[in-house]
Amino acid sequence: MLAGLFAQGKTVLQQLVPSRDHTERLLRQMGAALESDGSLISLNPLTSPLRAISFTIPGDISSAAYFLVAGAVHPDARIMVRGCGFNPTRTGIIDALLAMGAKLRIKNERMSGNEPVADIVVESSKLRGIELGGEMIPRLIDEIPLLAVAGCFASGKTVIRDAAELRVKESDRIATVSRELTKM
Structure with a gap:
């Protein structure tokens, strides 16, 4: 591009x-x-230089996902992640956790540098298993290993489909997650 x-x-x-x-x-x-x-x-090609802009880079939702899952599965937690990027192309983790029954709220939605930003609050939750696949996968591809962990704490079965891309990332993340979850 x-x-x-x-x-x-x-x-x-x-x-x-x-x-x-x-x-x-x-x-x-x-x-x-x-x-x-x-x-x-x-x-279209540039006809003049791009203009400089000033903005605050929001927190990364992939990094925040660790805290969101930890808060949802911990028996006594309330965690707020402030200033987190809330771009709809990246919020699959939010939708998945909500579908699992996570007590999760979005607060203080705003824009920064043309990007949606929000504060995310998660509390201890009784999660239930879900099935994920299709168009949802690109929105949470990097968070699938964390969702596998959340699935271990959920009642019922959690099924994740259409995530073959995880086999060809920096490592075979499907094999790694499977191997590591058997240690839990």
């Missing part, structure tokens, strides 16, 4: 499913001529 800013003509990218859109949001705020409908992104 960044190379498209300096191309001779329009750059068009097509995604199989909508994915994280942080770059698109930032480029738009900096003045890039960019359009997106979720699966199709078109970008």
Whole structure:
């Protein structure tokens, strides 16, 4: 996408499913001529330099997910994560925990640098197993190992499908999670 800013003509990218859109949001705020409908992104080359902007980088929801899962499974917890990025392309972990019955609230929603930000509160919860797959997976691919842990504390079965990408990340995360969960 960044190379498209300096191309001779329009750059068009097509995604199989909508994915994280942080770059698109930032480029738009900096003045890039960019359009997106979720699966199709078109970008015109720069006609002038991008403009400088000032904003606070929000907390990473993948990092916050450790605390959210810990708060949900702990028998006596109340945790607030402040200033967490709340981009809808990344909030699958929130939707999954809510579906599992987590006592989770979103507070103080706002924008920072063209990105949604919120405070997230989670409390001790009685989780139930769920089935995840399909279009939800890209929104929580990095949090699936944590959801597997949450599933260990849930009543009923937790099933995660369509996550083969985890086998080809930096390590085979499916094999690693399976191996480590057997130690619990």
